[in-house]
Amino acid sequence: MKLITAIIKPFKLEEVRSALTDLGLQGMTVSEVKGYGRQKGHTEIYRGAEYAVNFLPKIKIEVAVTSAEVDKAVSAIATAAKTGQIGDGKIFVSAIEHTLRIRTGETDDNAL
Amino acid sequence: MKLITAIIKPFKLEEVRSALTDLGLQGMTVSEVKGYGRQKGHTEIYRGAEYAVNFLPKIKIEVAVTSAEVDKAVSAIATAAKTGQIGDGKIFVSAIEHTLRIRTGETDDNAL
Amino acid sequence: MKLITAIIKPFKLEEVRSALTDLGLQGMTVSEVKGYGRQKGHTEIYRGAEYAVNFLPKIKIEVAVTSAEVDKAVSAIATAAKTGQIGDGKIFVSAIEHTLRIRTGETDDNAL
Amino acid sequence: MKTCIRSITSVAALAAAWAMVSMTTALPALAQAAAAAPKMDSGDMAWMLTSTVIVLMMTIPGLALFYGGMVRKKNVLATVMQSFAAACLLSIVWMVVGYSIAFGDGGALNAYFGGFGKMFFAGMTKDGLFAPLLITESLFAVFQMTFAIITPALIAGAVADRMKFSSFLVFITLWLIIVYAPIAHWVWGGGFLGADGIMDFAGGTVVHINSGVAGLVAALVLGRRKGYGTENMAPHNLVYTVMGAAFLWVGWFGFNGGSAGGANDSAAMAILVTQICAAAAALAWMFAEWMTHGKPSVLGIASGAIAGLVVITPAAGFVDPKGALIMGLIGGIVCFIASTGIKRALGYDDSLDVFGIHGVGGFVGAILTGVFAVSWIGGEGKSGLLEGNAAQVWIQLYGTFATIAYCAVATFVILMVVKLFMGLRVDEQTEVEGLDARLHGETVH
């Protein structure tokens, strides 16, 4: 099994979610993060003192999938999340050794 | 060393924490996430416009443990987090290659 | 490629970021988390009811780097984040099998 | 002068009497005072000072919070900024020219327009009264200023999340001068609608129909928000909205009660019927929603309360508590339908329902005033349909349509001119990222 971690632009979440649902992937976990990268942040001014807001709001999606599904899932995310403009984000794939569904005790591929 | 990542229902956090403490595990990192899965969300209504809230609040727990402790820890979490109802969440185990405790510079198993 | 996950004290974020930038690392993802460990939390009292706040605010930094850069990056973070006092946090390194830059479609080392 | 006197005797609401210099019968208590040289009444002054305070509180923080809580988090500061900036800018515009147009003497054109004679409060003395009221002109001018602030500020709700701040400032300035001030003159300042006998105690037409129609026009001209209907645009913090509704509500006692012009029995009855109508409409909306959508929402009950306050505004000095109760129930349900079903059916994006609540509620209130007015409250001749005076309904209809027509056309023209010179809408990037960061350089952390 693999864990796909995607950092995307916040307003792309709905599109990515439905792209994954279309593939039959039923689960994912989402968190609000801040990203730092090539895309530059904006400046906030308070009574003349300027603060650079370097970190931009991003969404992190974590999806655990079977090894067979990885490629499809990655390209579905990549397509849905793409705007072609700087700051679109990254996808990382890493290995999961073991998975468990808490409710049922099912493990590994069955637990996804 | 292994990293255990558990997605659980928010109100189970205390129970999971004490189950891990009982095993002698001293550390963990917790974040608020939103989960999408078999469990369905609710609907919010604003002046007649309905919005489906697909993502439900969940808690993500990350615990790094030695390879020897993995099984005990996973089953402790699973037991504590279980309600038997849909949406209980998942546990993922993956490998950590290297660990460092910032304060002391200790590494690997000593750093946990 | 490796994923470096560092849990640090919140007010160290700026220092860690500039240490990484100095190494030429252009990207990272940051989230607000709560940590539980040796460092003890404080107690909040509300009309006589005491609640132990066991979880302390921490920052989680995730940086994907090439295998060659890992050691430099880890020690840069460790140096920047260190106060020498309890609660400084941890660094975990794990493997990434595959990386993709959504905007361009570049993969692996080129995508970092 | 003739027009003036005709206007008084026919309108005979204190509200409509404000602009008059002398009077003979309609208001016995005041008439008495007027027999001798009228003297300032410290009790009336006290209540009108207080009313001024709380009507200003309706806009800041009331409206700022009411609207601010309903937008998405990325636009909350831009939204509260609109109310706050309106309060600042329109105070000055009112001083410069608005007051003059509304309450000045327009000479030959007085039926339509108060002229420029009172620009910069020209002619105001320190202790001169605003006859026949027993309060000073300075107090009358600042009390009315708070009305001139909230009316244009209300429009912001219709264009939330997408209008340029600079264009908004220019728009409300022109709108106050070209739309609000003349219509205030028509109804309260000695103009033709007052003369024709329209009953509008505290601004059903002048304030609510006016801002509601302008909001609708603006929403149509600007177009829908990006993502409208697909993206989640749920209010980010309804606690703010409830707070805002509360300040609007308590401030409305100054709005309606202060429109009696003093601390008299008319003011007291006005706040009693205001309370009843607001409460009834809030419950009506809540139960209507509960039955149709299964849950009573916080936003619903708050919206209903505001709807009720709008409905009672023209009627506050003319109806009794039972009339107010019925008006509230009707108004709550009608505004609920307008702001939910009808809006969705028609597909326009009046973001925070300025039209559905203020436009529709103002219209319902204006007509029902013509139905429920009773002479033991409003004074002799102030009867509605239920007391057999069917003509009043027609006068109310005629007055509201005059307002709607003029307001719609003028608002449209103003918007087009602003669009031509500076554009109305923020760029897409700003809309996506949020107005707070991009227009004002600030965010809520």
Place this chain on the structure above:
Amino acid sequence: MKTCIRSITSVAALAAAWAMVSMTTALPALAQAAAAAPKMDSGDMAWMLTSTVIVLMMTIPGLALFYGGMVRKKNVLATVMQSFAAACLLSIVWMVVGYSIAFGDGGALNAYFGGFGKMFFAGMTKDGLFAPLLITESLFAVFQMTFAIITPALIAGAVADRMKFSSFLVFITLWLIIVYAPIAHWVWGGGFLGADGIMDFAGGTVVHINSGVAGLVAALVLGRRKGYGTENMAPHNLVYTVMGAAFLWVGWFGFNGGSAGGANDSAAMAILVTQICAAAAALAWMFAEWMTHGKPSVLGIASGAIAGLVVITPAAGFVDPKGALIMGLIGGIVCFIASTGIKRALGYDDSLDVFGIHGVGGFVGAILTGVFAVSWIGGEGKSGLLEGNAAQVWIQLYGTFATIAYCAVATFVILMVVKLFMGLRVDEQTEVEGLDARLHGETVH
């Protein structure tokens, strides 16, 4: 009539005099006015209009925020909704029947009950005064309406996080009719407690003991919150709570000051002692907590201020500033102990301490009024223990116990009836997930 007059001469607080038709000695200033046909006083009208505004502000947004800030985030909207809906619903209930029971003439049963003669404000004229006050009956009725709103709304704090919204609405409706209105009649409306000489200037028994006892009963009937004592139920945003406390505080000037019935010396002294007592109690609570728990908390000082305001409520027209200072110090410490130690020891879950603050504070205030009342403030015969009138303490005790007994029994019966027909408590799932999403379909984002 006889009862009425006896009540006045013995009570001689304006508060207690409200229901009276005429009077002879106790209140020189008013008596004078009453000699001729009494005329409306615009200054009194102005202050009572203002008081009405700010007492309403105590509930919305005051109480809504005070309570809303103390619950967990998942229940904040449901909590503010309770206050807002109470304001709407109880306004109508007051109009329909509450006012009549409280301030009507109950004929043979007048000692206990005001009858149904004033339902829907029957008999109210536009300019009729509420003698011996110099304000109109319409104003008196809406001022008292704001009291009838906040009292039941206060109970919500005891059952926060777990009561069904529908059941809450039914409960407060019945409670207003069956508990609040009769007790208001007993004390202020010509009933037996007023006649027996109880001193309750602005509602120590009627409002605070009453809501506090009802809260305790309700908390016991509903049972503890799931997770009480084990889960973290820390207030999610005490900024709201401080705001709420502030609006309660400033609004209380209308509550106590308005209970003087006009803009007179009694009103002025009432707000002075109100300020002193609130401040003293806040400091007392803060320092008590600082010494016992090591830190002065925001929740503590805010709670102490409210406790002080409760304590001074019955006394505001009877004690002098020094008395108020001592009452505040005592009240702050007693309520601190009641809301922390005692509550924990007894184990009931009065979520937001309605009993510990309003019940206990109201009781302390009622008794201490009998101790610290001085005749140079309250008028001849209005003396307390310190001026040698020990009997007053007994009258106060007797009055409070009558209130406690009736309130506790009636509240219990009402709750049981509601429970039978529709249940009182939300299901477990709702309690865990939060009332906002499940009851109202909304959350704070």
Place this chain on the structure above:
Amino acid sequence: MKTCIRSITSVAALAAAWAMVSMTTALPALAQAAAAAPKMDSGDMAWMLTSTVIVLMMTIPGLALFYGGMVRKKNVLATVMQSFAAACLLSIVWMVVGYSIAFGDGGALNAYFGGFGKMFFAGMTKDGLFAPLLITESLFAVFQMTFAIITPALIAGAVADRMKFSSFLVFITLWLIIVYAPIAHWVWGGGFLGADGIMDFAGGTVVHINSGVAGLVAALVLGRRKGYGTENMAPHNLVYTVMGAAFLWVGWFGFNGGSAGGANDSAAMAILVTQICAAAAALAWMFAEWMTHGKPSVLGIASGAIAGLVVITPAAGFVDPKGALIMGLIGGIVCFIASTGIKRALGYDDSLDVFGIHGVGGFVGAILTGVFAVSWIGGEGKSGLLEGNAAQVWIQLYGTFATIAYCAVATFVILMVVKLFMGLRVDEQTEVEGLDARLHGETVH
């Protein structure tokens, strides 16, 4: 007595007249009343009761929110706590001794100090008037109490994020007694500055210069916040700040309007010019920022409004609307420059710009009062430079410098004494982790 009378005839502002026992010419209306035994005026009472309510609202919740929204999230509760605790503590200090020093009769030392004769409100009767005003002394004392609360509370903004709570309490207690009360006496209580003819209607020197200078001294003594200039210290929630600014604004109508001492033409004109000046300054700041930094910020416009309110404070009873407009424009720009460029250039860390807004604004207002005062507003002899009375500017300068000098020295000494006994600043750990958790044991969740 002689000093007193001299003070009246030369100052002749009601504000300055408050402390006087009788008077002859300067105030015709009041003089008339004084001819017979003056009687309480219910309208004046009503307005002063209301003013008291809304001036208290300026501190809680106004100032609490204004400051609370500007700090980082970890310090928000500690910040609102400072305002709330100040309201509690200073009420008591005012009763014990502050009022006596400010408005008592200091005998031989009366030019500088009111003595201890009125401690604990000694000598106050229930219905005794505070001649020549037509309100009771109890009302005057509680109205002034609200001024004595907000002035020290303002200082908290300069030391936000780093002062110990215990030291803050001790500091403001001493400061009220040693700095505020005497200076209030100098200007309003029969002291030498009033006698010398300074015009300070509602507290330009007494309140704003005073708190602003004290804030600067305190900021310098405490030193900068850890991380100042490097860490992000952006305001965490400007919605709170806008709300706070709104309550400060509406409450200011009581501050300036109430300083007329009654519901008279002077009060009405005062709130009109207050509104104009606040609005003008807000716009001036906003446009200045827009032009220099490219974006109009929410914090900017709110700050500008407060600056305008400060500027008009000394002038409110002396200038006309046009003067107010110009004063606002000047004040807004000067305070903008002071709070941005100058502060940064000098490098002190006055966290929330108490000096830049209240100190500088108060100074600008005091001087411009001497320029723009016109006798048709303030009464005979109350002329400024533009009416040819250049001397007034010198009197204003002299008065402000006397205040600045005394305030700076006395504040410094008090701080040093407090530092010696208990320290002023929290430890580093507390500053890093946040004051909320470490000082008060609570956080916003």
